Amino acid sequence: MRSKQIYDYIITNIERGEWGAHDKLPSIRSLAVELNVNRLTVFKAYQLLKQHEKVYVKEKSGYYVCPDCAGTAADAVYHTPNGVSALQVTSQLSDIHRIAVEYQFSQAIIDPNLLPNLFLSDYVKKVFDIYPKLMGNYSTPQGDEELRDLLCQYFKRSNRVELNNGEIVITTGAQQAIDLLSRILIRPLDAVLVERPTYSAAIDILRGQGARLIPVEFTPEGYDLEAIERLMKQHRPRMFYMNPTFHNPTGYILPASQRKQLVELAERYRCVLVEDDAFHDMYFHERPPQPLFMYDTDGWVVYLRSFSKYVAPGLRICAVFARKSMIEPLIAAKSLADNGTPLVTQKIFLHYFQSERMQQHLKKLRTALQIRRDVMEEELSAASIDWQWTTPQGGLNIWLRLPNHISASMLLQESLQHSLSFVPGHICDPNNGYQSWVRLSYSLMNEIQIREGMRQLTQLAQQLATRFDFPSYQRK
Ligand SMILES: Cc1ncc(COP(=O)(O)O)c(C=O)c1O
Numbered sequence: 055m056r057s058k059q060i061y062d063y064i065i066t067n068i069e070r071g072e073w074g075a076h077d078k079l080p081s082i083r084s085l086a087v088e089l090n091v092n093r094l095t096v097f098k099a100y101q102l103l104k105q106h107e108k109v110y111v112k113e114k115s116g117y118y119v120c121p122d123c124a125g126t127a128a129d130a131v132y133h134t135p136n137g138v139s140a141l142q143v144t145s146q147l148s149d150i151h152r153i154a155v156e157y158q159f160s161q162a163i164i165d166p167n168l169l170p171n172l173f174l175s176d177y178v179k180k181v182f183d184i185y186p187k188l189m190g191n192y193s194t195p196q197g198d199e200e201l202r203d204l205l206c207q208y209f210k211r212s213n214r215v216e217l218n219n220g221e222i223v224i225t226t227g228a229q230q231a232i233d234l235l236s237r238i239l240i241r242p243l244d245a246v247l248v249e250r251p252t253y254s255a256a257i258d259i260l261r262g263q264g265a266r267l268i269p270v271e272f273t274p275e276g277y278d279l280e281a282i283e284r285l286m287k288q289h290r291p292r293m294f295y296m297n298p299t300f301h302n303p304t305g306y307i308l309p310a311s312q313r314k315q316l317v318e319l320a321e322r323y324r325c326v327l328v329e330d331d332a333f334h335d336m337y338f339h340e341r342p343p344q345p346l347f348m349y350d351t352d353g354w355v356v357y358l359r360s361f362s363k364y365v366a367p368g369l370r371i372c373a374v375f376a377r378k379s380m381i382e383p384l385i386a387a388k389s390l391a392d393n394g395t396p397l398v399t400q401k402i403f404l405h406y407f408q409s410e411r412m413q414q415h416l417k418k419l420r421t422a423l424q425i426r427r428d429v430m431e432e433e434l435s436a437a438s439i440d441w442q443w444t445t446p447q448g449g450l451n452i453w454l455r456l457p458n459h460i461s462a463s464m465l466l467q468e469s470l471q472h473s474l475s476f477v478p479g480h481i482c483d484p485n486n487g488y489q490s491w492v493r494l495s496y497s498l499m500n501e502i503q504i505r506e507g508m509r510q511l512t513q514l515a516q517q518l519a520t521r522f523d524f525p526s527y528q529r530k
Pocket residue numbers: 162226227228229230253297302330332360361362363367370371372
């Protein structure tokens with residue numbers, strides 16, 4: 055770790071309000087121990103901070119935050135009306151979701167009309183008959199054994215992989231799993247690889263943990279493995295957070311040929327691959343390639359399989375598969391977080407998952423989603439505007455490039471005024487790029503709403519392009 059990284063770490067913490075005006079910074083010795091670096095490296099960082107007038111020195115006492123520098127920090131602290139202050143935590147995605155609109159293309163969730171609500175309510179009754187004292191019990195932090203048994207048998211059968219029920223932890227959604235893993239794997243300033251673009255909540259979680267995010271380009275052809283190897287050599291990342299199957303936001307799939315090689319790289323450079331596979335069963339034609347986890351023999355892949363999206367977001371069930379070395383700290387983190395996912399939701403999910411209805415539901419759902427994707431594409435193609443996108447073969451989103459230089463943020467502002475929302479590309483990018491890209495989810499709105507919404511969006515984009523005279527918005 056270099057002095058500049060420590061410099062950035064301190065500036066970030068001052069900006070987040072961890073240290074205010076005239077607060078004393080940790081001593082050189084204690085920070086060196088905390089970050090596991092040489093004292094000289096910390097000393098150089100402090101000297102640089104002093105040179106840039108971010109801190110000042112008190113003779114024989116230490117380094118203190120300059121009031122001018124801390125001034126910017128006030129914005130990062132949230133003050134409640136009764137004067138309590140808290141660190142400001144960012145969740146850019148939920149900020150957008152919170153705005154109520156008629157045409158909701160920002161939330162990658164499935165229309166509740168397509169989910170098995172009636173059947174699930176049936177199972178609720180059955181489950182309470184089978185386990186009358188269900189509400190009177192905690193789950194174990196690792197998760198219900200019966201459910202772990204079932205998932206273990208299912209994945210062994212469908213992927214021909216060696217697995218036992220001790221290698222599974224049930225979490226409250228994949229988002230909790232990302233959060234727990236980042237807590238057990240990342241210390242401030244650790245390098246973490248993330249795809250560019252990526253799931254925006256993961257960026258916020260990893261940044262909240264103090265990670266240095268190193269982007270890896272994800273294209274329709276996959277990753278550039280040579281570039282990844284260079285990054286692994288140079289930065290020695292602790293973790294690579296990835297969503298290689300019907301990736302959010304792009305819908306891309308990492309080809310099977312790259313999966314095994316990536317696991318080999320992870321082993322060689324001792325980097326944990328966190329494989330988030332929330333959309334695996336949402337394919338339209340062909341089944342996607344096997345998860346990377348199935349190639350891993352040495353415990354370098356942790357596999358997150360959420361069922362929130364296509365079974366029931368309300369149940370919040372995700373299975374985390376990992377080898378023993380990772381399972382123990384994960385269980386400890388899970389028990390600190392919430393002592394276990396509620397037993398009642400695990401049992402309801404268990405009984406639905408093992409029923410025939412589950413597979414029937416998936417089949418119907420794939421068809422319904424494919425129709426919605428087709429409708430969205432039809433409307434986008436019909437517009438006299440030069441959008442660009444790659445047809446997703448599964449998942450819930452279209453990743454769309456707006457015509458030359460139209461700003462997605464400006465379009466979003468206009469759209470919100472017309473009760474329409476989408477995700478602007480820059481919040482999915484650790485580098486804050488993709489300013490002219492948007493993520494449109496086709497899974498929540500019905501066909502009529504998709505048609506109306508896309509026509510509205512096209513009109514707004516055309517008006518914006520004309521108003522600001524963006525050069526080539528027309529289809530060539
Ligand atoms: C890639 C990805 N991972 C995780 C999640 C969150 O999943 P869950 O609802 O299981 O927490 C989402 C939700 O949109 C997602 O797109």
